[in-house]
Amino acid sequence: MHEFTLTNKTIYLAEDDTFLASVIIQKLEMQGVIVAHFVNGEECLASIEKTLPDLLLLDIHLPGLTGYQILDVLASKQITPQLPVIVISNSGQSIEIERIQKLGIRDYIIKANFAPDEVIAKIVEALSTTTNNLT
Amino acid sequence: MDRVKELENEIYRLNAIVDSMDKSARLLVQRDLQLRRANIKLETLDTQKSEFISIAAHQIRTPLSALRWSQQMLLDGDLGELNPRQRDVVSLAQQSTVRLVKLVNNLLEVEHLELQTELKPALPININVLVKESCDEFINKATEHNVRVLVDLAPTPAIVLADASSVKDVLVNIIDNAIKYTLAGGTVTVRVKVVDESVIVTVEDTGIGIPIAHEDKIFKRFSRAENAKKVDADGYGLGLYIVSKIMDSLGGTVRFESREGLGSTFTLTFKHHTGSV
Numbered sequence: 001m002h003e004f005t006l007t008n009k010t011i012y013l014a015e016d017d018t019f020l021a022s023v024i025i026q027k028l029e030m031q032g033v034i035v036a037h038f039v040n041g042e043e044c045l046a047s048i049e050k051t052l053p054d055l056l057l058l059d060i061h062l063p064g065l066t067g068y069q070i071l072d073v074l075a076s077k078q079i080t081p082q083l084p085v086i087v088i089s090n091s092g093q094s095i096e097i098e099r100i101q102k103l104g105i106r107d108y109i110i111k112a113n114f115a116p117d118e119v120i121a122k123i124v125e126a127l128s129t130t131t132n133n134l135t
Numbered sequence: 136m137d138r139v140k141e142l143e144n145e146i147y148r149l150n151a152i153v154d155s156m157d158k159s160a161r162l163l164v165q166r167d168l169q170l171r172r173a174n175i176k177l178e179t180l181d182t183q184k185s186e187f188i189s190i191a192a193h194q195i196r197t198p199l200s201a202l203r204w205s206q207q208m209l210l211d212g213d214l215g216e217l218n219p220r221q222r223d224v225v226s227l228a229q230q231s232t233v234r235l236v237k238l239v240n241n242l243l244e245v246e247h248l249e250l251q252t253e254l255k256p257a258l259p260i261n262i263n264v265l266v267k268e269s270c271d272e273f274i275n276k277a278t279e280h281n282v283r284v285l286v287d288l289a290p291t292p293a294i295v296l297a298d299a300s301s302v303k304d305v306l307v308n309i310i311d312n313a314i315k316y317t318l319a320g321g322t323v324t325v326r327v328k329v330v331d332e333s334v335i336v337t338v339e340d341t342g343i344g345i346p347i348a349h350e351d352k353i354f355k356r357f358s359r360a361e362n363a364k365k366v367d368a369d370g371y372g373l374g375l376y377i378v379s380k381i382m383d384s385l386g387g388t389v390r391f392e393s394r395e396g397l398g399s400t401f402t403l404t405f406k407h408h409t410g411s412v
Contacts, residue, residue, distance in 0.1 A: 017198075019198075019201045023201055023208065026208065026213070027204070030213055090193050090196035091193055110196070111196065111204075112196040112197075112236045113236065115207045116208060117207070
């Protein structure tokens with residue numbers, strides 16, 4: 001049994017705060033992840049529809065298409081079951097969490113409450129579960 | 136805003152009545168109108184204040200996240216090894232960042248509790264499980280403080296009807312305080328009992344205790360006793376306020392007994408639910 005690794009996994013990151021995004025990207029790239037970064041919802045959704053990544057890290061409050069709208073589209077097109085989604089937000093309001101949980105997301109992270117390693121651990125958990133389910 | 140419109144319509148209707156009244160009655164009604172106008176203004180200001188705090192806190196969390204994450208990367212050596220002096224400075228910066236995150240989280244929690252805009256659904260939960268989970272979260276902290284944490288759960292499921300995350304917030308706050316204010320070598324004992332129609336959680340510590348002069352203030356906002364400030368300078372005095380508000384909203388109670396220098400015991404009482412989880 002070998003240890004699960006993130007090397008060569010593709011992650012789409014939808015985050016409009018460029019500084020925060022750069023921190024996440026650096027951390028992910030150090031794990032060997034191929035990251036595609038989007039600052040607005042439209043470009044992110046268009047890319048998902050073209051090529052599915054291994055995982056989507058999605059901020060809810062995006063300019064243009066919001067995270068909610070992206071999740072709605074993914075659910076309506078039956079993409080969500082094949083694509084693990086971790087929502088990263090700073091709202092933390094229970095009404096928001098309940099709303100997006102119904103849209104089939106894998107996890108919800110309040111960014112300010114987590115350290116980068118904990119986020120990586122959640123990504124590993126989501127991806128290893130997906131891999132196990134598929135094999 | 137429906138309430139504001141409703142009150143304005145009421146004022147308009149009363150204005151029409153005033154025209155047909157004698158002088159003293161008219162004066163009374165006019166005073167009543169002034170009070171209602173002032174009330175509307177206060178309600179509007181209160182709503183605006185709450186919205187401002189909520190938006191500001193959410194907006195503050197984003198740059199705080201970037202700060203916290205980049206500081207952690209520096210400490211982890213992801214961007215190259217730091218020398219001891221650099222490490223100390225970044226470590227202090229990170230402690231301040233985490234402290235600020237905690238303050239923002241607390242302010243949001245207080246705002247949420249005071250507004251009570253969202254009623255969280257109550258489900259049957261086993262307090263034994265939540266107490267065990269909460270204590271497990273503090274294993275590292277207790278070890279660092281050299282404080283022993285003993286857990287004595289009820290032999291049967293201790294079921295209450297409540298929102299699990301709210302109960303967890305209460306337990307975490309109380310256990311965190313007990314460990315924080317117990318000096319090295321001390322003990323924190325967490326017990327769960329089912330007594331008649333109640334589920335009772337007690338958190339007993341051998342810590343610094345609460346000065347008598349401060350006992351009637353401990354559940355008030357931003358209230359901190361002098362001996363607590365000496366042990367932990369970074370607190371804001373919001374934790375126990377949040378605990379008391381949550382326990383009120385759950386229909387439970389929180390009380391305490393304490394002797395300065397000897398320790399404190401906090402007792403949480405919930406209504407026992409006889410159904411299953």
